[in-house]
Amino acid sequence: MDDLLPIGVFSRATLISANTLRAYHESGLLEPAVVDPRTGYRGYRAAQFGDAAVIRDLRSLDVPLAGIREVLAARDPAVTRRVLAEHRERTLAQQARMEQILRVTGELLDEPAAITPTVVTERTIAPVTAFTLTREVREDQFADFLDEAYALLEASAGAVHGPSGALFPAEYHDEAVPVTAYVPAEHGPDRLPGGRFAVAEFTGPYHGMSAGYRALGAWLAGTDLAITGRVRESYLLGPGDVASENEYRTEICWPLTALEN
Template sequence: MANGLMSIGTFSRASLLSIKALRAYHAAGILVPAEVDPATGYRAYLATQLADAAVLRRLRALDLPLSDVGEILRARDPDRTRKILTGHGELLQERLARIAQAVDEIHSSIEHPASLTPVYVRDEPAIQIVEYRGQVREADFPSFLDTAYAALYALLGRLGVRPNGPSGALYPPVVDDVEEVVAYVPIAAEAQLPDDRGPMALGEVPAATVAVLTHHGGYDSIADTYQLLGRWVAEHAVSADLQVREAYVISPADHDDPERYRTDICWPLDRWPSTTEGKTR
């Protein structure tokens, strides 16, 4: 949105919270939109609310009751947060320091985004791919991608076709409880697939102008990079209704150390001003 507000769809993708969850958190008074259109009921959020969304998402992943999550967000007090988490059970004790550090890092990254890898804009051409589709829950993303890439690379090996770039995946522009995920490997030219190819097919990733932010490290913290990129899009551009792309520049297939992983998150744009802070590459 031009005014810096984020539609519920854009906020959903940036925060990795489903629209269904955002509506529930609004109803519970935990994450209230900055604006609700009285005529249409459409919700809009401030980019600064991504910090609260990230804290909320992490606490809910620990099965913390909504009432406690709401109290933590309202209090914004580390001591109160520790007291609530301690009371949630001994199981949380081992995670307490990591959670407190994550919350501090989230707020720091939102307040000082320039200290991280900058967002830039680039034009991506259409590419031919061999793809593997599935309806997947977020918790099952790793196992789905492992299965998909094993099958894709095995098929290309049988055909004697070399990949034409790093593997990638496409995710819908709006987060849902179950999403259609497309794992793919680029190829230089269209190939003839055998009849016993299983769920794999030829496809194309369409040309698009994308905002890019590179995530450094393992996938457990990729949500932080999504919120930074989503905030940049909300403040500088207009999001296109296309699948978000992840390109696994350095993946587990390339290195055993997750700290060495590099993932380009590519957010399709409908339009963007020429005077943004990002740099075209």
């Protein structure tokens, strides 16, 4: 059969399992030289060893398949350097995230009470007139969206009356959700409803704010109340106000209603 190698031999020569080679074929990353339409036999040529080696080496570095596909299609060292540089940036971001997880997990294990000292109070909050901007975003996009939104809203609002904030759905979702950024202004065209709220004032960096949410959940569990409407975060002190993230102050406000009997 010419210089074709069966998948088993190609697998052993490239140190890539036959199952993985089949997956690469299905994804279009490394297609066999021939596929018998009757038997499904896959045959590879020795000339494909180079592509297989590139794929194996890049996958060992956890480079995404899309990036590897781009490298193989371009066959250009400049493209390879760019793909690897982008992958390095993603890896560094993941490393920072893992270090943060390890730090917070260590604090929880060493002294669980110290991570959730937030006091919850019940308060009546008046309606707020504001300029608002709403967009569907994922959690990892919140910060970028809010930075962009506040720049636009503050330009429209002129004089700001109170801390900026954001509204989120009452139920947490992993996928993109509608998030509303707002800037209070005396003559704002929009109106945030007032009413009865459970309020937790959290001090510290935004990535630790889950402690405030846990405190609110624990407080709500001991009542006959439920969340009604979107929850609110009011950023009392944040970037530009204080030098350290540890000094950030955020009010987390849950709108309340009595449970039906």
